[in-house]
Amino acid sequence: MTKVRFNSQVKQQVDRLLSEMTLAQKVGQMTQAERSTCTPDDVYAFHLGSVLSGAGSCPKNNLVDDWVEMCDAYWHASVRKDDAHLGIPIMYGVDAVHGNSNVKDAVIFPHNIGLGATNDFSLIKDIAAATAKEVLAIGVDWVFSPNLAVASDYRWGRTYESFSQDPKQVSKFAQAMVEGLQDNFSDNGVLACVKHWIGDGGTQNGIDQGDTVLDWEQLNNIHIYPYYAALDAGAMSVMVSFSSWNGEKCHAHKYLISDVLKGQMRYQGLVLSDMQGIDYLADDFYQAVARGVNAGIDMFMLPGNWKQFIDHLINHVELGTVPISRIDDAVRRILSVKVATGIMDKPAPSARPYTRSKMFGARKHRQLACSSVQKSLVLLKNEHELLPLSKQQKIVVTGKNAHCIGSQCGGFTVTWQGSRGNHDVNGATSIWQGIDQLADNAQLIGESDLLAVKQGEFDVAVVVIGELPYAEGLGDIRDNEDAIVASGLQIQGQMSITDVTAKSLALQNMHPEDLSTISTLHDKGIPVVTVLISGRPLLIEAEMERSQAFIAAWLPGSEGQGIANVLFGDAPVTGKLSFSWPHTPSPDVDPLKPKRKSKSDTVSSSKFPVGYGLRYKKRGFFKSAS
Template identity: 40%
Template sequence: MFNCHCTLLMCDRDENLVHRIGIATAHEVRASGINCTFAPCVAVCKDPRWGRSYESYSEDTEIVRKMTSIVTGLQGQPPSEYPKDYPFVKGRDNVIACAKHFVGDGGTKGGKNEGNAEISESELTGIHIKPYVDCISKGVSIIMPSYSSWNGRKLHEDYYLLTEILKNKLGFMGFVLSDWKGIDRLKEPRGLDRSCIARAINAGIDMVMVPYEFEEFMNHLTSLVESGEIPEARIDDAVERILRVKFIAGLFEHPFTDASNLLHKVGCKSHRELAREAVRKSLVLLKNEKISDKYFLPLDKKAKKILVAGTHADNLRYQCGGWTVKWQGIPNDTTIEGTTILKAINEAMGENVEVIYEESPSIDTLSQRDISYAIVAVGEESYAETFGDNEEPKICWNGADIVSLVAERIPTLVILISGRPVVLEERLLKKIDGLVAAWLPGSEGGGIADLLFGDYDFQGKLPMTWFKRVDQLPMDANDKNSYDPLFPLGFGLTLGNNLTDGIQAQTVIKSSLSQPNGDFIISLDNNSEFEPDFYHLPLRKKIKVA
C-alpha cells in the first residue's frame, strides 16, 4: 500500500507526510510479526539509469536529508535528553530501522547497480554521507553497506568507511548489517569464502545476512577467531552492538510481536487515505496546454464520453513496481487489493459519463467525434536492482505508439508510470496536451483522479532532473554552463499553469522544447524579484520578467 519507492514521496518535500507514513508502516510491519524493516534507503541518485533510482528520494542531498524524518516515524522520536547518536526504538508499536546502502550507491559510474563510485572523498562526504549523519542523529539502529564499490574497493570490506568513518568519526553506536549474501560478492566467482568472511568482519560488519550456507559460515567464522585472523575484540564489539539494539528494542522482554493489537490496522481506512494523500501530493504536472483559451487540466467531469487507454491504465503491477509481493514486482497470477487508474477514473466520473477503455484503441474508436478527451497511461515495466539498470530508460513496449496514435486525433493527457525520468521525444511532447509524472503511485490510484479533475491542485516538484537525451547523463543541476534539461530539478506546474512555488510558467515548456540552448523563460504576474535557487530551478541565464 505505502509504496517503498522514495522518488514518489519526495516530490512534495513534506517531511511530516513521510514521518506519518513511517508510523503507519511500523504498525503494519509489526502486525505481520516482524520487528525490523530494511528502510530507509537514503541514496543520493545521480544517474537515473540506475536500476534502484526509484529507491532514492532525490539527486539533491539536502532533499534526501529532510526525508530522514521517516526514521523517527518508524522507530519513534527520541526524547530531548536521550544520548545523541544512540540507537532508539520507542515501543512495541515501532520497528527497528535500517539506513542503506552505505555509501555512494547512487553515484556509481553509468548508474550501474553494484558498480563503482569513482568520486573523491570530498564528494563522498559532501553528497552521499550527509543523510547518514541525519539518520544517526535520529537514532537509527542499523546501517547496511552497499554492494557497490568506492574507487575500486567493495563497501563490504572497506575498513576505512565502515569503522574509521561510520563508527569512529560519525559515532554510530548501532550495528552494521551486511546486505543479502553481501560477503559472497567480495570475490568472483561469487560464493561463501573464508577470506571474504575475514575481510568483511574485520572491516566492521557486525551481523551477516547468510540465507543459505549458514552452517558453513559459522564453521569458517569459528575457525577464523580461533586462529586469530579475526580478533576476539572484533567479535566482542559486534556482539555488544547487536545486543545494544536488541535491549533498546525490548526484544528480550518481548521477543515476539503481539500482532493481535495491530492486525486491525493492516490495510485500514486511515492508512489507505494516507497513501492516497501521498499520491496526490507527489504527482508532478509537467505540461498543461491551452485549448480554446482554457487550460486542458483540470479535466471536465461533465464530459459525455471519454477514452482511457494505455498499457498502464488498468494494471496494479506497473503502479506498484518492483519489491511488491515479489522481488521484481507483483506476479501476473497474483491479485492484490487496490485501485487502478482506470477504476479511479470511473469512480470519479460517475454513471453519467461513458468511459471507453481500450489498451490500444482501434481506429474506429478514435474516429468517434463525440469523445471529449483521452487519458493515456504508459510507462516502464516493473523492475528491481540490476534488472532495472537501463542505458536508455524509456516508455516500454508500444506505449509511445499508443500515445502518438491517440494524440493525433483526440486531446490527450499522458500519465507516466515510471520509477525515474524517461526519454520523451520532442515529437511526442508536441502532440500531447497534458503530461503528468505519476512515478510508481502504488495501490491507491484514487490519488491520481483527485488531481486530474480538480478536486485538489498539483503541488509536486521534480526530485530529479528530467534529461533530454541519455548522452547528457549524469546531469549536475549546479553546473550552470552545461545544465540543459528537458525539465529542471524542482520543476512542477499547478492547474493554473503556475510553478508550484507560485510563479507563472506559461512559456517554460515551449522554451525548453524550442530553444537549442535550453534556456527557461519564466513570466511573472508581478514585479517582484526573487532568487532562482529558492525555487529549485537552476537556470542558465538571467530570468526574463514579463
C-alpha cells in the same frame, strides 16, 4: 554525532550476557538466516541472532495470521533457555520500502522518488508511522528502510528508491522516515535500517553494484551527508552497499565501516551486510568471511550459506585470523540494539499490542496513501489548460498501465521484481478504477481497439503509459556493454551481472507501444492527457509533443484513486521535481548524467529543473462533445 542511547543499564545487561556466551553463541548472534533455509529448530540449535524474509519470501498464503504464526515459532525457539542456550530473542527483518509491501493486503505507498516530489516531511513521517503499524501487525520488528541513496544517473535500476538528487533534501527525508518508523522505540515503532553504506547511488554509468569513483570530499558531501541526520534521528542499524568506492568493495572497506562510520561518526549501532554481500569479496568464501568481519560488519545477511559462514568464522577465530575482540565488538553492538530498543523484553509476537491490528490495510492508511499520491504528481505540461478534466466529459482511458496495479506499485511489491496485472495486491485501486468512480462517461478501451475509435467520439483521452516493474540490477539501463567490463576491471572482487530492463533511457525505444497509443489518439484529433508511470525521469520528447497535458506519476502504489482525484480537480496538483528532467540526447549534452545544480548556475542538460511543477490555473471545464 549520534544521540546517546546505550546508557549504563544497557551496558550492564550486555556485559553480563557477553560474559556468559560461548564462541558459538556469539557467532550465532552475528548470523541472519533467510526463512526459507532456516527452521525454528535451527534458530535454537545455532543461537541465531536474526531471521529475515528476502523480497518475495513469505509463509503459507502470505496472510497476516501466517506471518504471526511464523514469527511466533521463530521467537519461541530463540528464547528457549537451558544450560547451552541463553534465550536471546531474535530480530525478524523485512524489506518495507514503500509500506509493508511483503504482504498482499497491505497498503502500498509511493516509492521514494514520488515521495521526494511531495516535499512534505510531515507527510513522510506519517507514512513511516503507518508502515510501522502495518509491519507490527504481522509480528515483525525490523525493517530494511529507508534507502538514503543520492541517485546521480537515471540508468541505475534503483533510482526510484532515492528521494532526491539533493543530499540536503535526502537528509530531511531520512530524519522524517527514521523518526516515523521507530517512534522512539515505543510499542508503535519498529527498528529502522538505513541503507546502503555508501555511495550506491553514484556508481559510474548507473551500474548497480558498480563503482563510485569520487574523492573523499565528494563522497562525504554527497553520499554520506544524509547519514548524519539519520543517525542523529536514532537509526541503530546500517546496511552496507554492494557497490565499491574507487574500486574497493564497501563490504570489505575497513576505512569506511570501522574508521568513518564507527569511529569518526561515533555510530554505536550494528552494521548489517546486504544479501550475500560478502560472497563477492573473494573467490573463496572462507576468505570472504574474514574480510567482511574484519572490515567491521557485525551481522551477516545470508540466504542459504549461513551454516558455512558459522563454521568458517569459528575456524577463523580459533586460528587467529579474526580476533576475538572483533567478535565481541560485533556482538556487543547487536545485543545493545536488542536491549536499547526493548526487543529483549517484548513478549511473543502474537502477544504484542499491534499484532493483527485492524490498522493493517485500514481505510485511514489508504487515505494517507491516496493523499501522498496526490501530492507526488508533477504536472509537466498543460496546454490550453486541458486539466483539470470535467466529470461530464466523454473520456477514453487506455494505455498498458491504465488498469495495472502491479505497474503502479513497481518492484519490491509482494515479490522482489514486482508483477504485472491486478492479482497480487489486494484492496488496491487501479488508475482506471479511480477514474471510473468519478466519471460516468469514461470508458476503458484496450490499445488494440483504438483504431475503431472515431474522430469526435470522445472529448479527451487519458493514456497511462511507462515502465514495467523491476528492482535492483534488473532495472538498470545498459546502453553500453563495455561499461560493465570497464567497471569490473576496476573493482577488487566479483560483480553480479544480470539482464537489464532496456538499452535506452528514451521511452520510445524502451516501450514503442506507448508512443503508438498516444499517436493513434492524437491523429484522431482527441486531446491526450498522458500519465507516465516510471521509476525515474525518462526521455519523453516524442510522447510529450503529441500530448496536450503530461503528468509524471512515478510509482504511486496501491491507491490509483489519488491520480483520478487530481485529474478531475478534486485535489490540487502540487508536486515538484526532486530530480532534474533530461533532454533528448545531442552530441554536446549527455542527459544520462544529470549535472548537480550549484547556487551560481543552472542545469544545462535538463528539460525541467529541480523544483519544476505546473499548477492548475482554472476550475472551469471544456464543453462536452455533442
